[in-house]
Amino acid sequence: MTAASRSERPIAAFMTPSPPTIDCGCSIAEAREVIAAEGVRHLPVLDRGALVGVASACDLDRLQLGKPNVEPEVLAVAEAMKPQPFIVDPAMPVSRVIARMVDEGLNVAVVVDQAHVVGVFNSRDALRLLSELLDDETSNPLN
Amino acid sequence: MTETPFTVGASQTLATAQQIFARHRIRHLPVLSGNQLVGLLSSRDLGFLDGVTGLAGVMKVAEVMTPEPYTVEPRAALDAVAREMSRRKIGSAVVVDHGRVVGVFTTVDALRVLSGLLAEEAEA
Numbered sequence: 001m002t003a004a005s006r007s008e009r010p011i012a013a014f015m016t017p018s019p020p021t022i023d024c025g026c027s028i029a030e031a032r033e034v035i036a037a038e039g040v041r042h043l044p045v046l047d048r049g050a051l052v053g054v055a056s057a058c059d060l061d062r063l064q065l066g067k068p069n070v071e072p073e074v075l076a077v078a079e080a081m082k083p084q085p086f087i088v089d090p091a092m093p094v095s096r097v098i099a100r101m102v103d104e105g106l107n108v109a110v111v112v113d114q115a116h117v118v119g120v121f122n123s124r125d126a127l128r129l130l131s132e133l134l135d136d137e138t139s140n141p142l143n
Numbered sequence: 144m145t146e147t148p149f150t151v152g153a154s155q156t157l158a159t160a161q162q163i164f165a166r167h168r169i170r171h172l173p174v175l176s177g178n179q180l181v182g183l184l185s186s187r188d189l190g191f192l193d194g195v196t197g198l199a200g201v202m203k204v205a206e207v208m209t210p211e212p213y214t215v216e217p218r219a220a221l222d223a224v225a226r227e228m229s230r231r232k233i234g235s236a237v238v239v240d241h242g243r244v245v246g247v248f249t250t251v252d253a254l255r256v257l258s259g260l261l262a263e264e265a266e267a
Contacts, residue, residue: 134222
């Protein structure tokens with residue numbers, strides 16, 4: 001594959017597929033369990049199956065620190081999540097997704113296909129792609 | 144990396160850190176105890192203070208910072224740094240030159256490099 005074609009490849013080729021999701025009515029304690037069990041950084045948040053936000057471990061901690069007297073079993077994910085996430089189609093070129101993330105200071109894109117969350121592309125995926133690109137440059141300096 | 148001549152003390156208050164973030168429009172602050180790097184504080188770590196009065200003047204940086212941050216030398220290979228950050232699932236590396244903090248490399252920097260590389264390749 002040429003490097004030029006890689007920038008036009010769809011985000012689906014680089015995303016983390018089939019991410020775990022959580023319902024907005026779940027508690028942040030439940031969300032923490034999912035994040036720990038699945039080893040992920042971001043959880044797409046659903047309301048009756050529709051994507052309404054993204055919650056990270058930082059978002060959960062931030063809400064908890066701001067409400068130290070409230071049990072995590074009582075605090076809802078909906079309170080912690082960031083609403084209106086960056087949603088992209090699986091066919092969107094990776095270069096366009098990353099350009100938007102840079103321009104708008106975003107650290108995660110949720111990949112949605114026909115109203116279903118099919119993946120996430122976050123900074124970890126970006127770091128992996130960056131190391132691959134730089135490896136290729138080192139291996140094929142004339143490309 | 145993003146060069147940062149600014150640091151904050153582990154025993155300083157979050158209010159002090161907030162002032163440094165705001166005054167210098169930066170997002171990460173290496174945390175020192177004496178001359179020793181002991182942590183990293185992100186402006187996002189302080190989001191929980193929104194709407195809470197009084198807490199920032201009481202809580203210390205050490206209570207909120209990420210301890211023992213990943214450190215690299217300025218000449219470290221970028222691909223190796225990116226791979227290690229991905230493996231460790233972390234969003235930043237503190238750049239240290241002969242024991243002195245000189246910058247922070249974050250996922251924002253990585254995305255910027257990546258965007259540039261992909262744009263260059265598309266034009267090639």
